Amino acid sequence: MNNNYDKIANHYDTLSRLVFFKSQVNAQVNQLQYIPKDSSVLIAGGGTGWILEEITKIYPSGLKIVYVEISAKMIALSQKREFKNNQVKFVNLGIEDFSTDTVFDVVLTPFLFR
Structure with missing residues (x-):
């Protein structure tokens, strides 16, 4: 997989907001209210993990989240x-290499770029 964001992990949020301003963040946060309580969630391409904190504002407990991210540095920031x-189970893989028997109620792709 070519898209490994280790080199820019520490600056990724700032860079993405320079490009997308808050539109990308707002669109993602707006949808979080639709996650069912006590559900199983797959986050594919989670970036720096800021989305975890936004989810926690709505659901401080009860969710089972599998967080798949190809960048080890992004995983470290997310943890x-x-x-x-x-x-939260962190998986350091590209989503195309991820395999599971888990059935997810929700799939989020907040930072899945190819």
Whole structure:
């Protein structure tokens, strides 16, 4: 997989907001209210993990989240985020290499660029 954002991980949020301003963030946050309570969530291409903190503002507990991200540095940043009592499993893989038998209620693709 070519798109590994390790080199820009520490600056990714700033760079994405320079390009998209807050439109991308607002669009993603707006949809979080539709996640069912106590659901199973797949996040594909989670970036720096800011989305975890936004989810936690609505659902401080009860979610089972699988967080798939190809960049090890993005995963490291994401693991430092606050996700309260939600269960988060971090998987350092490209989504096209990820395989599971888990059935997800919701699939989010906040930072899935090819």
